[in-house]
Amino acid sequence: xxxxxxxxxxxxxxxxxxxxxxxxxxxxxxxxxxxxxxxxxxxxxxxxxxxxxxxxxxxxxxxxxxxxxxxxxxxxxxxxxxxxxxxxxxxxxxxxxxxxxxxxxxxxxxxxxxxxxxxxxxxxxxxxxxxxxxxxxxxxxxxxxxxxxxxxxxx
Numbered sequence: 001x002x003x004x005x006x007x008x009x010x011x012x013x014x015x016x017x018x019x020x021x022x023x024x025x026x027x028x029x030x031x032x033x034x035x036x037x038x039x040x041x042x043x044x045x046x047x048x049x050x051x052x053x054x055x056x057x058x059x060x061x062x063x064x065x066x067x068x069x070x071x072x073x074x075x076x077x078x079x080x081x082x083x084x085x086x087x088x089x090x091x092x093x094x095x096x097x098x099x100x101x102x103x104x105x106x107x108x109x110x111x112x113x114x115x116x117x118x119x120x121x122x123x124x125x126x127x128x129x130x131x132x133x134x135x136x137x138x139x140x141x142x143x144x145x146x147x148x149x150x151x152x153x154x155x
Contacts, residue, residue: 138152
């Protein structure tokens with residue numbers, strides 16, 4: 001009988017550890033209530049590299065900022081540089097964001113340099129893209145006599 005006590009106590013401890021581990025991995029508490037788990041994975045912004053287009057005597061560098069699903073907007077740092085033409089374009093008028101679902105998003109804000117000059121920098125903000133999208137394209141038209149520049153990222 002003494003021998004059974006030595007096997008029962010470690011067996012019970014092992015059972016409790018297994019149950020606690022199982023409940024934590026499924027998102028449940030021992031009292032039966034569940035912990036909410038989001039099935040939406042956040043977008044990994046570290047994988048979005050800056051892209052450069054240097055056609056038409058104007059260099060445009062686009063760097064995605066916060067493209068997470070919980071962001072209030074999807075932001076892109078835009079840097080324009082030239083020694084050939086005046087950068088007088090209103091980026092709110094010449095930029096759009098599209099996605100793999102066919103949706104088109106107009107920019108909602110530009111915070112940065114005013115139109116004009118040879119060097120401009122700022123943040124171009126867009127509304128959040130649908131969760132169904134597998135890629136996005138930022139299109140900037142009519143800068144440096146180039147009809148359209150396209151910057152694309154896989155989501």
